[in-house]
Structure formats: structure tokens, C-alpha cells
Amino acid sequence: MMNSKAIDERNEKPFLAVLNGGVPERTPFWLMRQAGRYLPEYRELRTKAGSFLDLVYNPEFATEVTMQPLRRYGMDAAILFSDILVIPHALGQDLSFVQGEGPKLDPVRGEKDLSRLRYDDTVLQPVYETVRGIRNAMADEGMEETALIGFAGAPWTVATYMIEGGSSRDFIHAKGWAYSEPDSFAKLIELITEATIVYLGKQIDAGAEAVQLFDSWAGALDEDQYARWVIAPTEKIVLALHKAYPHIPVIGFPRGSGALYPVYAQQTKVHALGLDSQVPLEMAVALKDICAVQGNLDPVCLLSGGTAMEKRARDILETLGGDRFIFNLGHGVIKETPPIHVEQLTRIIRQF
Numbered sequence: 001m002m003n004s005k006a007i008d009e010r011n012e013k014p015f016l017a018v019l020n021g022g023v024p025e026r027t028p029f030w031l032m033r034q035a036g037r038y039l040p041e042y043r044e045l046r047t048k049a050g051s052f053l054d055l056v057y058n059p060e061f062a063t064e065v066t067m068q069p070l071r072r073y074g075m076d077a078a079i080l081f082s083d084i085l086v087i088p089h090a091l092g093q094d095l096s097f098v099q100g101e102g103p104k105l106d107p108v109r110g111e112k113d114l115s116r117l118r119y120d121d122t123v124l125q126p127v128y129e130t131v132r133g134i135r136n137a138m139a140d141e142g143m144e145e146t147a148l149i150g151f152a153g154a155p156w157t158v159a160t161y162m163i164e165g166g167s168s169r170d171f172i173h174a175k176g177w178a179y180s181e182p183d184s185f186a187k188l189i190e191l192i193t194e195a196t197i198v199y200l201g202k203q204i205d206a207g208a209e210a211v212q213l214f215d216s217w218a219g220a221l222d223e224d225q226y227a228r229w230v231i232a233p234t235e236k237i238v239l240a241l242h243k244a245y246p247h248i249p250v251i252g253f254p255r256g257s258g259a260l261y262p263v264y265a266q267q268t269k270v271h272a273l274g275l276d277s278q279v280p281l282e283m284a285v286a287l288k289d290i291c292a293v294q295g296n297l298d299p300v301c302l303l304s305g306g307t308a309m310e311k312r313a314r315d316i317l318e319t320l321g322g323d324r325f326i327f328n329l330g331h332g333v334i335k336e337t338p339p340i341h342v343e344q345l346t347r348i349i350r351q352f
């Protein structure tokens with residue numbers, strides 16, 4: 001049972017109101033990667049922390065980094081500062097972030113490597129402490145209308161990093177394994193799925209008010225593989241969370257899904273769909289018949305700023321604003337983005 005204070009909060013926070021089917025008093029917005037390298041105060045703390053993982057696992061620093069964009073721009077939601085790759089880390093895989101090169105993991109390449117993996121939730125205690133720290137900081141700083149989003153990578157996207165050993169362009173090893181030995185690949189997906197259910201549940205217990213599943217590489221799979229490795233595990237996570245936490249909305253972001261967005265929304269039963277920048281606004285309008293939508297300004301358009309950005313942001317707001325809509329980018333803020341462009345965008349959204 002939810003207490004009445006929690007119910008009031010759901011209605012008072014515009015971001016949660018949209019996810020719960022209400023009509024908010026303003027169009028809520030937040031930006032993927034709103035905390036990060038485009039902000040000088042982030043770069044300063046990042047240097048102080050040492051490595052990226054030292055920043056992620058330091059609750060005091062991670063809380064501070066989460067708060068930075070909110071203080072500047074007053075987004076309607078904060079997103080926990082962490083990374084999708086903490087799940088492989090908690091499964092026992094070696095993980096490091098090499099400056100300028102991105103993540104490096106000791107690759108898992110087949111059934112024989114699966115026995116090395118075992119989920120150890122204690123690794124993630126600092127993340128839960130960060131969630132509590134953010135809720136406290138938001139209360140202390142009078143952000144009563146701001147909601148906190150927890151997140152995880154979706155199993156397919158997390159699996160690509162675990163198998164490729166880092167970022168990839170063509171996913172030869174991950175897709176090759178899925179095509180050639182689907183039964184053992186399913187075991188890896190299952191392992192990630194179960195860990196993710198525990199991980200997101202604990203974020204919710206610690207104070208996350210909604211969660212987002214980032215499936216950044218969903219667009220790499222054909223229709224059959226998509227059904228098996230994107231839709232099915234996501235549906236399982238949504239169902240498990242919905243059972244344990246019926247009042248917590250789940251946002252799915254299956255980037256690059258194209259024509260498969262509607263079937264993803266229908267089958268996974270996510271409460272909202274994150275849309276990449278290529279999704280036509282008319283298609284986004286149609287998707288609102290299934291669930292709320294979130295998106296989809298091109299991050300490069302934000303980087304460029306000026307009248308082109310103003311025009312596109314207004315087009316998005318005019319076509320999608322009103323109900324069942326959360327303004328966001330189609331992918332994360334690019335590190336070269338001038339902070340003043342984010343300020344310009346904030347003004348456009350608030351004036352709408």
C-alpha cells in the first residue's frame with residue numbers, strides 16, 4: 001500500500017504525473033547524460049575522484065554530480081549518476097574505463113566463460129547509498145517537484161559490452177553467439193536479467209521513483225533476434241518490477257528500434273517509451289495511444305544551438321506537448337555541448 005504522502009508526490013511532480021497518465025501543469029523535461037563532461041563542475045569533481053569508477057562508487061561525489069545540472073537548469077527529473085556497466089562488474093567481470101577510449105572488459109565469449117560470472121550485490125551498495133543521498137539532497141535543496149530516476153542497461157545492450165569487451169560497431173561476437181548458440185546465449189541474458197531485477201528493486205527501495213532501461217543497441221538486431229533478446233527480457237523485468245512495485249513506472253529506451261517501436265511498447269508494457277531522434281513526430285503521436293513518450297531532440301542539434309535548435313524544439317513541443325509527453329533528447333548530451341545551449345533549451349521548454 002502506498003501512503004497518502006507518496007500519492008500526493010506522484011501527482012505533484014510533473015514527471016511522475018505524466019508517467020501515471022495524468023495531465024501535468026507543465027511539460028516535464030530532463031536530458032539523458034544531463035550530468036557529465038559538458039559541465040565544468042563535473043570535470044572538476046571527475047579529476048578529484050581519479051578514475052570514472054571511483055566517481056561512480058563514491059556516494060558523496062556521485063550525489064553531487066547528479067545535483068549539478070538540477071541546480072543550473074531545474075530539470076523535472078534527476079537521474080542517478082552511475083553507469084550501465086556496473087552490472088557486469090557486480091557479475092565479477094573486470095572493468096575499467098580508459099581515458100578517451102571508453103570501457104574495457106575482460107570478454108565473455110561462450111558457455112565456458114559463464115561459470116566465471118556470479119552476481120554479488122554487495123559491490124553495488126555504494127550505488128544504493130547514492131540514491132538515498134540524492135533524495136536527501138533534493139529535499140534539503142527544496143526540489144519538491146523533482147523526481148528521481150534510477151536506471152540500468154537492458155540485458156541485450158549490457159551483453160554486447162560483456163561479450164565484445166567494450167564498445168563495438170558491428171557486434172560480431174555478440175550477434176554471432178546469439179545466432180550460433182542461442183541456448184547458451186540465453187543463459188547469459190538470463191543472468192543479466194535476474195541481476196537487473198534485483199538491482200532496480202534495490203534502487204527503488206533506496207528511493208528511485210521511476211526507472212529507465214537503456215537499450216542503446218536495440219537497433220542492431222533483426223526482427224527475430226529483437227523479439228528474443230530485446231523484447232522478451234525487457235518484458236520479464238517490467239513484469240517483475242510491476243508485481244513488486246506497482247506504483248513505479250518503467251521507461252524503455254530501445255534506441256534505433258524504428259518500425260519495431262510499437263511492438264516493443266505493446267509487448268513489454270513499459271509505461272513510457274524513449275524515442276531516438278529519427279522517430280518521425282507523427283509516429284510519436286501514434287505511439288501515445290500505447291504509452292507516454294519521451295524524446296527526441298537530436299543531441300547534435302542541441303550542440304549547434306541557435307535558431308535551428310529553437311525551431312526543432314518548438315516543433316517537438318507543439319506536436320507532442322500537452323499530455324503523455326516528456327521532453328528529452330534522442331540520446332545523451334554530447335560532451336562538447338556549450339552549457340548556454342542547455343540554458344536556451346530550458347527557456348524554450350519552460351515558455352511553451
Ligand code: 1CP
Pocket residue numbers: 031032033034035036037046052079080081082083084085097101102103151166167168214216332
Ligand atoms: O570519463 C567520463 O566522465 C566518462 C563518461 C561517462 C559518463 C558521464 C561514462 C562512460 N558513463 C557516464 C555516466 C552515465 N552512463 C550515465 C549517468 C547519468 C546521466 O545520464 O546523467 C548513464 C545513464 C549512462 C548509461 C550508459 N553507459 C549507456 C546507455 C546510454 C547511452 O549513452 O547509450 C551506455 C551505452 C554506457 C556505456 C558507457 N559508459 C561510458 C562510456 C564511454 C560508455 C560507452 C559508450 C559507447 O559504447 O558508445
